[in-house]
Amino acid sequence: MKTQLENIHMINPGHSYGPSIEEQKEEGNKKHICLPSGSLVAAAGFIWAGIEVWIGDENFGTVEPRSETVGIGFTGMPNIPEGMKLQQRIRKETNQEVNFLLGGIVVNGLKSNEFNSFFGEDSQNGNRHIHLKNPHQISVIPAYEKISDEDMREYLSNEIPLYLADGCKYGCSFCAANRSGIIDPHTGEPIVVEEKYRDPEILEKDLSYLVERAKRLGINSFDIYLSNLDIFQTPNKLLEFARIVKGIKASHPGFEIRMRALSGVQSIIDADKELPECIEEIIEAGFNRVGFGIDGWKGDWKRVGKGQNNEENCRESVRLASQYGLTPELILVFGHPKTVSEDSINGVRSYVHEMVDKYDAVPRPHVAKDFIPGNLGWLKPNKFQAKGIKQILKKPIYCQSLDFTAVASRLTHEDPILRNVLNGVYVGICEEYADIGATLWTKAYSDARSQAELLEFIDFNRGREDH
Numbered sequence: 001m002k003t004q005l006e007n008i009h010m011i012n013p014g015h016s017y018g019p020s021i022e023e024q025k026e027e028g029n030k031k032h033i034c035l036p037s038g039s040l041v042a043a044a045g046f047i048w049a050g051i052e053v054w055i056g057d058e059n060f061g062t063v064e065p066r067s068e069t070v071g072i073g074f075t076g077m078p079n080i081p082e083g084m085k086l087q088q089r090i091r092k093e094t095n096q097e098v099n100f101l102l103g104g105i106v107v108n109g110l111k112s113n114e115f116n117s118f119f120g121e122d123s124q125n126g127n128r129h130i131h132l133k134n135p136h137q138i139s140v141i142p143a144y145e146k147i148s149d150e151d152m153r154e155y156l157s158n159e160i161p162l163y164l165a166d167g168c169k170y171g172c173s174f175c176a177a178n179r180s181g182i183i184d185p186h187t188g189e190p191i192v193v194e195e196k197y198r199d200p201e202i203l204e205k206d207l208s209y210l211v212e213r214a215k216r217l218g219i220n221s222f223d224i225y226l227s228n229l230d231i232f233q234t235p236n237k238l239l240e241f242a243r244i245v246k247g248i249k250a251s252h253p254g255f256e257i258r259m260r261a262l263s264g265v266q267s268i269i270d271a272d273k274e275l276p277e278c279i280e281e282i283i284e285a286g287f288n289r290v291g292f293g294i295d296g297w298k299g300d301w302k303r304v305g306k307g308q309n310n311e312e313n314c315r316e317s318v319r320l321a322s323q324y325g326l327t328p329e330l331i332l333v334f335g336h337p338k339t340v341s342e343d344s345i346n347g348v349r350s351y352v353h354e355m356v357d358k359y360d361a362v363p364r365p366h367v368a369k370d371f372i373p374g375n376l377g378w379l380k381p382n383k384f385q386a387k388g389i390k391q392i393l394k395k396p397i398y399c400q401s402l403d404f405t406a407v408a409s410r411l412t413h414e415d416p417i418l419r420n421v422l423n424g425v426y427v428g429i430c431e432e433y434a435d436i437g438a439t440l441w442t443k444a445y446s447d448a449r450s451q452a453e454l455l456e457f458i459d460f461n462r463g464r465e466d467h
């Protein structure tokens with residue numbers, strides 16, 4: 001790796017459930033189009049540091065690298081094999097004359113031997129080796145400017161992620177986000193995290209730019225997925241953001257902005273008591289949908305570090321959202337391998353039926369995986385988890401089995417009876433509520449018993465990108 005980076009080509013790999021580059025050429029194949037927010041924030045940091053940047057996205061088709069350094073951002077485990085495929089193609093086409101700079105939380109959670117095993121020694125963890133200006137204080141506009149009108153039109157016609165805030169004060173053990181309690185693989189110490197917002201003036205400029213660019217491209221509305229892990233965790237900052245969005249809308253009459261985000265169940269209850277204006281005003285600004293982290297049922301919560309949840313606040317948060325006119329989504333990462341029992345699985349099922357019937361909630365179940373890079377199960381695995389990690393390193397396509405949309409598999413859930421009960425309820429909820437937007441469940445590649453079956457699973461999962 002050159003010590004003095006002069007230029008970089010940031011390339012977004014194809015989505016793990018999107019069509020391959022060959023299939024993209026066929027008429028009618030749905031592409032996965034989503035503005036690569038994390039990579040664009042990094043790109044803005046490079047531009048700020050005087051480094052020349054090109055931006056490409058393999059979801060639109062093959063990208064030929066223009067620099068000796070290629071940056072790849074990873075959004076999660078299922079993304080790793082896609083990034084590896086991209087690396088292999090580039091190595092082949094350039095006779096190995098490219099260095100890779102890789103980023104994303106999932107990359108940070110890998111030990112160095114695992115990182116090298118996946119990505120090779122011509123790769124570096126960009127999060128650790130390149131120090132850029134604090135992303136909270138950088139405008140992303142210079143990176144947006146690098147995107148052609150043609151691609152930008154597609155991005156803005158689909159839901160766009162907006163980097164508003166990051167960090168979560170809670171420490172659920174199954175979660176791989178930037179949260180408290182995550183173990184730094186280098187120091188072995190748990191990290192304490194607080195939610196932090198980006199600079200409000202920069203946010204205002206960035207969002208105004210996106211509205212103006214959309215209007216220039218003939219688009220009169222867009223949908224935003226806010227990056228907050230728990231939208232009501234810092235009410236005064238949320239209120240400040242709501243007023244920014246309202247101001248931008250007032251300057252662009254007729255332009256519609258719709259927003260959604262995740263929330264902890266206790267946070268909306270606290271915000272309703274302490275600063276209800278933050279809920280009222282963010283709704284006036286266009287916030288219309290909120291996904292509550294229910295994540296299992298009683299018996300599960302304390303054992304997975306989610307002691308902030310109880311039956312009462314899981315019901316009250318949904319009732320409150322509905323009373324405010326928001327569509328509540330039930331984000332249910334359940335079936336935690338260490339705590340799963342028929343009681344907790346049945347508790348989840350009854351709760352879902354009750355919330356759909358009473359409040360028109362949208363169930364969004366997912367299956368917990370207890371070893372993912374960044375959590376304790378990955379850092380200090382038990383015998384079963386260590387075997388799983390070994391299998392994944394040997395066959396990286398199995399990274400997909402750690403996707404929370406994938407069913408419980410032999411790789412992730414040891415007990416075959418509970419695995420079957422869990423998958424029955426999980427797939428049952430997804431299918432029963434498919435017409436109102438329940439999760440698009442996926443098959444786990446590690447369960448395929450032959451190459452032919454693996455191809456069948458890949459085919460089944462094609463186009464089932466969760467939203």
Ligand code: SF4
Nearest residue numbers: 168170172175179229
């Ligand atoms: S509350 Fe949500 S974001 Fe925060 S640690 Fe738990 S699962 Fe992760």
